[in-house]
Amino acid sequence: MKKKLWSNGDRISVFVLSDDSATHKDFCRKLLKVFPRQLESVWYRLVYSGTGEKPVSVNSEEEMIELVAKTPGAIGYIRSENMHEETKVISIK
């Protein structure tokens, strides 16, 4: 979450779904094992100390797919049933 570059040197652009999204809540709880508020607190500690940037918030999974597909070095998350051919899937074990 705090990383700024990919291994090839490209800048990482992070996209997240809005706070009230069920996918965002599931992503936080099931994968990161935090409440969304905790994740947000970590971002805000970076933002308000001037040492980091908050991820870009998007309103829907469709918007997430569109922005991740057209932004170099972007990463985001969607439900597996909404996978899209223009994006690359990273599996988390």
Added chain:
Amino acid sequence: MKKQKLFLLSSTLFLLFSEFLLADQNEWFQRNNWSAFVSQTAIYSSDYNFLSQSDDKLSLDLWEAGLLVSTAVKDKLTFSAQILGRKVSDSSGNDLRIDYAFFSYPIYQTMNETFGLRLGRIRSSYGLYNETRDIPHTRTGIVMPQSIYFDMTRNSFYSADGIELFGYRDFDDQRLSAQIFISKPVADDDETSEVAQLTPTNLKGDKSLLVKISYGSEYDGLRSSFTYYRPEYKVDVSFPVGATTIVDKDASFYSESMISSLEYNQFDWSVTAEYLRHKFSTNIPVLENVPGRQAKNIGYEEAFYVQGLYRFSEQWESYLRYDSTERHMNRSLLDNEKWHDINVGASFRPTENWLLRTEIHYIEGLSRLLSRDNVFSSAQDPYWTAAMFQIAYKW
């Protein structure tokens, strides 16, 4: 000091100019972000004024507001600035200041390692929470643990003008990071009032060193840090000794803090503990010639807090904290040499932006009260209470 300012300015201009020469101009000032927050707190306290004129009455003195901007000046060179307003009580006046305004540049950066420098007015990364202690949404409780994050000399612990070297390396999901911050500390009315018995004038920050090492994960498992911080000041003093008044225009004092911090985070609970060993020293050279007086005086105090936090749901959380400070003396401590505060609080976040919280403090001791807001005497009750409510909003 002019040399220091000139160095900061010239270094900043060098970074900007060299980036400009190398840059495609349409890539300047990308990724502009801004955020803001505002809060209002109501405090009622028995017996003393606690961060407000709240002695036996409800006070609305305490408010906070901030506006921050950050931008990628060019590629990896970023600039961040925040204006902070925080009024603690009538006696402190409206405190509006440039909290930080600095350039940050990673000299060496890979996916897992970064080494860089920051230049300008930079937040002191003292302990786990000093960098964001004024932002309601990033702290636990309305009042920070006063043992470690005291408000008596808050400005000298907030931010300072200088240069910071920073670096980190990631090991899976753990990060090892280090910072060295060399600066000129801020000195204002807060610092002056804390040495009021010396009738100080012309108080100036001299130099300051902060070194911090931290390791761990921000939200899952353990994170730890160790901070060393030593701000030094120069001051003119005058005070009576016997029938004469001592005047010394070459006096100085410093504060030396070593903070060890641990935090363990799980999904619905967190435990945090921080321990401070604090040394403070005054040097008044003219006293070397005064019989029965010492030119150098050194004092110590130990402080710590332990805090448990439980998250009931997305919206609700509650904490319990024990906060303790004691001076090292070869006698029983006076009331203004100790601080034992048991406090409990709850917060509710109905939406991403709004925050409502309340807390209650039961305190023995007076050592973390602002001396400019209170008149102390040996006849006063060392046991007292405070209750407070806060509403905050962020954009």
